Amino acid sequence: MKQLVKESIISILIATGIFGVVVLFLHLCGWLISPDGHLTDPLLPLELVAGIIGSAYILMVRNPQNFLGFVAGIIMSILLGIQFYLQDQIEQTLLYYMVFIPCETYTLVKWIRGRQVAKNEYTIPSFLGAGRMIVMLIIFIIIVIAVLTFLKDEITLAAVMSAMVVGSSTLANFLMIRKRTDAWIYWMVSSVTGIIFLLCMHNYITLTMYVVYLFINGSACIAWIKQTPKDRRGWLMRSAWKRM
DSSP, X not given: OHHHHHHHHHHHHXXXXXXXXXXXXXXXXXXXXXXXXXXXXXXXXXXXXXXXXXXXXXXXXXXXXXXXXXXXXXXXXXXXXXXHHHTTOHHHHHHIIIIIHHHHHHHHHHHXXXXXXXXXXXXXXXXXXXXXXXXXXXXXXXXXXXXXXXXXXXOOHHHHHHHHHHHHHHHHHHHHHTTBTHHHHHHHHHHXXXXXXXXXXXXXXXXXXXXXXXXXXXXXXXXXXXXSOGGGOGGXXXXXXXXX
């Protein structure tokens, strides 16, 4: 437990340092302060705090044993839910309050319980089997279509990217519960589509943060793949497809 606390503190310090660089970058680009001396984005302090906590969350759960990351994840989700609500992005608000927070809370409980049982699905990361991987892709497509149908007025590139963020983030959260390494693939999709969405919206401040998330998610993805035993790599193994 002491080691996990130490890892978590280090993750928070690293995340703070990263976003210190982000703030400096925004300032040098002139995106932080308007000519009249006010913040260009009134919600910037909230976005930065959520960004720091969110980055710390990802850095913590790079270690599949560090359940403390989900405490940071829940706090991040609460803050981001408030941010998106104030920005009138209803689908993103619903995503955080109806998917992120419940899933992160449930995952926290599952991972804590999993520590009490040696070498089960909650302590060792693994990939989905070929069949379940295909099912997840189908669910992803269904979620994207549902968001575009019920929550969007028109089909634009920004709308499609936003829907893909919702779909990929939803699946990533559910896959984290079972400690599936595939979750990080969906987190990467969420980061990339989020960047494209923010480019469409000309929201360069949050875009900068999403670029940071992309690199951190990529780092976590690589870390989990390395920690996934070769016999638990699911659809990546040729034998998984032969059994279908």
